[in-house]
Amino acid sequence: MIDITETYVDSLALNAAAVKNGRDLARKNSFPKLCRSEDQTLLFGECKGSGKEPYRCSADYAKPDNPVFRCSCPSRQFPCKHILGLLYAFASGAPFQTEQVPEDVADKREKAEKREEKKQAAGAAGTAPSAAKRKTNKSALVKKIASQLEGLGLLDKLVRQITQSGLAGIDPKTLHMLEEQSKQLGNYYLPGAQAALRELLLLLQSEENREAVYTEAMDRLTVLYALVRKGRERLEARQDDPEAPMDAASTLEERLGHAWQLAELREHGRVLPEAELLQLAFRSYEDEARAEYVDEGWWVHLQSGAVYPTRNYRPVRAAKRMKEEDSTEAVVKTSECFVYPGEMNPRIRWEAALFREPGSGDYAKVRTAACRSFAEAVKTAKNHMKNPLGEKRPVMLLHAARLHKADGTYVLEDDTGKRLALGDADWSGRGSTELLPLLKAEHTDNQTFLVMMKHDFQENRLQVQPLSLITDTGVVRLI
Template sequence: MMITLTEEYIDSVAPNASAVKNGWGLVKKKKFEKLHQSGDQMLLFGECTGSGKKPYITSVDFINKEQPTYRCTCPSRQFPCKHALGLLYAYIDGQAFTEADIPKDVIEKREKMIKRAEKKQAEAVVPKKKKVNKAALRKKLQAQLEGLEMIETLLHNLVRGGLGAIDAKTLKQVEAAAKEAGNHYLKELQHALRELVQLWKAKLPEEQLYGRAIHEIQRLSVICKKGKSHLENRLNDEELTLDTTTSIEEWIGHTWQLAELRELGKVKYDVKLVQLSYASYQNDARKEFVDEGIWLSLQDQHLYYTRQYRPFRAAKQLKQEDSTCSVLHTDEFVIYPSEGNARVRWETSKLEELSEETYLCIQQAAKHSLSDVVKHVKNQLKQPLADKHPLALIAYDKIGKVNEKWILEDQQGERLTLADEDGDTIPLLTLLRADQLSNQVLLVQFHHNLQSNELTAKPLSLITHEQIIRFK
């Protein structure tokens, strides 16, 4: 075949784990009556026995390698359906695909696809610049400014009344303010206020609760202050210019569009990335599931985030982002404005196998001076808009236990305490071999303990010269 199919690739296009299981089930139960491959080796098609009298006709067309087309006559709303997935699994399972002419309906659909692509390309030659309704935008900015003033007043009242006086009635007032923040287009601050309420709902010990609450209130106060100053400057600017250097726009409600970021030059081309860590978790304050990947760019050796947000109410309709253990190659990816490890997105990509060169690139990207890393992290934590849990890729001399604590030590003898509030990665260190605990590379996520003022790091992945060991 002119493309390389792998089980990982097929799993990655499946809408969910059930579809993967059911696709393989069709293969194992020998439900495919006919299996064909076109002469140009770009089309797989066949017939699969279903619940109806007639078999389902399914196909996968790779005429566009970046975006294969999945077709099936079954009534399933899943995309691709289990029959299309089963067709691909049958192919990698080594089942016989006889050569056959491309069906007439597929030829016709290919022709329509080509015409649509040509039309789209012609329209893209001279892209239309989106016209901004400045009057409407000014009205929105004014509403955001009023919302920031409302939140600022709320925060002042909380501090004036004392954290010890916060009760159920006060928390309801904060929740009401969070709802009102949404009416003022302040979505991120809406989430932040709900997270503040969650601190009390979590029933934390008083010292921990008040320490974290004070930190969050201070952070929100600074964001409100910076946001008000920024909005006032925009309202006084005839062009209503956006801030493209920090995350303040996102904090006060702006949703960056890919086309917008491209126009601002926030884009890199022909990029290869390796996913070093992945997690999918529930965020009750946002009322969303978050799929988060941590990636290393093999070109600029920077660490990046990808985040997909899936609202609780739409979780069944949105496919969970997949983890990958391959090199991801994209022609273009865009970078969101930020103060630390930036969030990135891309539209199309292809997977390539990890090689010795890949592991070498990861090793070379690691920082060898722990003191330099800690200095950089501390500077980032001083910025109120920056991520509270910075990432770093550290080359260590050894990892071991000192006084019952796990310690990472670099070649200069500098030490860093490894810790994990959730307790889901530290226990895994005991499973590592002796050779893995020395002269390797560790991906960590820093945490600043507000009570002890200690800076610790949570291990996420260990990278050797031949493998990536993920702790999550």
């Protein structure tokens, strides 16, 4: 049995409403029967419902990193409030009597074990689906590529139209026309290109400093131009050879609309085995260009010190029916951590995991992984920013000898005396520098910071925003 805490149960809930409903069931003693198996791998019970018969729910931890939840209620929410209530009751110390595993659960466990045995036997014989080479439907792929090339032609036309008319000459009527044409890109299997164009159009709709808007817009146009050029090269090459391998090093395939499957990532060796990860920062925001909510966490891989993001996308229209991710302070242990294509800060995800409380040794690993040379860090960040399709807001760990104020601005200073001025990098309106005066005196010397960098085109300088502070004993989150 894993350590079931209220924080862990919170992380399972679909949203805040599910958390409240589950907690209410446990608080109101809505479970006339609470049981656990002798080996403590199964929690089960009965919860009062609206009908005559109570709902029977269970949480099966036969595989601690991949629990199975079951409930007889008709709810489409998963895990439902009854399962959450069962777990909250256990976390709060409610008495659970020891009983034998119910027959229906035992039968389901047996069937699951047989399926796993067949899968392992097939894998040993080399006949498992994951071991077989993925087959490509050539005719469907050729049609899709032809459609994507047509879509890139439309995007090229729109980019040239914007460039030739001049940014200052784009009035509300023209913007509306461009917005309508951008919707057409959705018909050409180019969601990434469509989102990039909508980002530009949303920027041009801004009523803020027009000079700053135009400067930022030129960078967005450069991204779109590079996407058209490199996208065409890639698609034409695949059109000539549909069996050509996917580009698993950059984000180009994803920008062109490819949704990477975990089996593909495994085939390309993009897996961190037996990974331990510690979350250092978290935020949720709305991505207007994609019409999605994004739950984004920033994690450090404790074995290597590399910094990776996780991103959970929830379409705005379906957000209420999808699980909303939350922040966590626990160390995540997973046998397979999948790494998506990308250069700096590639996205990661995992399917099953265990959790443990972090210790001083974990924080020491994070601090050891931090870059101590600001000159080296800036060079690395700028090299990635120069790539039109590269990471525009790289995140890294920096060791700072001092955090102090200079000429009215907070700065980080490394061991050589090189300084980095701190500011808010326009990260969806999430400021953090305003919290720096609240830090304790012992947090200003010889500390490690997780920072996000961005090129300020208006001032032609690097903006550095602190996201969190990692001390010997914990993480101080600034967003």
